[in-house]
Amino acid sequence: MAGASDNGGWPDDLPDLPEEWGVIVIPDDLSELSDEVDAVRAELRLADPPTRWQRLIRRPGVRRLRRLATTTLRAPVLIISLAVLVTVASLFASAWPGPPRQPATQRTASTTPEQATTLPALELVASDGATVPLRGRLPAVILLVDGCACAALVSDTIDAVGPEIAVITVSAATASASAAGTPPTGATPPANGKTVRILNDPTGSLRSHLNLGNPDTTAAAVLVNRSSQIVRLVPRTATVDDFRADLARL
Known part of the structure; x- marks a missing residue:
C-alpha cells in the first residue's frame, strides 16, 4: 500500500489541478459553502419542470414518428406549391397584354357577297x-x-x-x-x-x-x-x- 506523503495525506501520483481553476480552498466546515449551494439551486429552479406532453414528445418512439411525418408531408407540400406557382403564372400570362389582333371578317348566312x-x-x-x-x-x-x-x-x-x-x-x-x-x-x-x-x-x-x-x-x-x-x-x-x-x- 502506498503510504501517506507530506501533502496532507494525498497520494503523490495524482495530477495537479488546472491552473485556470485558481486557488481552491476547501473549508474544514462545509456549512461555509451554503451560499454557493443556494446559488446553484436557484439556477436550477429557473428551468420549469417538463410537462407530460413534453415528456411524451421527447420519447424516442415519438421522435421517430415526428421525423417520418415530416418526411411524408414534404412531397404533398412541394406538389401544392408547384401547382400554385403554375396557376399564378398562367393568370399573369393571360392578363398580360399581347399584340393587337386584326379583326377577322366572318361571313354569315345573312351576308351576301x-x-x-x-x-x-x-x-x-x-x-x-x-x-x-x-x-x-x-x-x-x-x-x-x-x-x-x-x-x-x-x-x-x-x-x-x-x-x-x-x-x-x-x-x-x-x-x-x-x-x-x-x-x-x-x-x-x-x-x-x-x-x-x-x-x-x-x-x-x-x-x-x-x-x-x-x-x-x-x-x-x-x-x-x-x-x-x-x-x-x-x-x-x-x-x-x-x-x-x-x-x-x-
Whole structure:
C-alpha cells in the first residue's frame, strides 16, 4: 500500500489541478459553502419542470414518428406549391397584354357577297338572236333553268306573280329553254296579262356573277326589285313555294 506523503495525506501520483481553476480552498466546515449551494439551486429552479406532453414528445418512439411525418408531408407540400406557382403564372400570362389582333371578317348566312347584291347590267340573247338588256324589265323573277325540267316551276311562278312583275327564264342555249317548257321566243306576249321573257346566256355570265354552282336538276331563282337590288336568291329550287312569300317585297 502506498503510504501517506507530506501533502496532507494525498497520494503523490495524482495530477495537479488546472491552473485556470485558481486557488481552491476547501473549508474544514462545509456549512461555509451554503451560499454557493443556494446559488446553484436557484439556477436550477429557473428551468420549469417538463410537462407530460413534453415528456411524451421527447420519447424516442415519438421522435421517430415526428421525423417520418415530416418526411411524408414534404412531397404533398412541394406538389401544392408547384401547382400554385403554375396557376399564378398562367393568370399573369393571360392578363398580360399581347399584340393587337386584326379583326377577322366572318361571313354569315345573312351576308351576301357584294357582287350578288345588285343584278348585273348584262345583255343577253333572245331566242330570235336579238340583244336584250337583263335590267330592261323590272321588277322580275329570274329563273336559271339549265339542266332543269322546270315547266311546272315556270308555270306556277307566272301564276304567282302580279302583272307588274316579269318572269324571265335564262339558259345557256335555246334548247335548254325548250326543255324547260317555255315558249322558244324572245319577248313573248304577256301570259295571262303578265310579261314572260326567255333569254339565253351562252357564256354563263349571270351564273358566274351570282356565284352559283354548276347546273343540276333544279333551277335557281333570283328576285330583283325595281332598283335592280336582289331581294332573294335561291340557289336551288323546284317549287315556287321556296320564294312565294318574298314576291310581295318586289
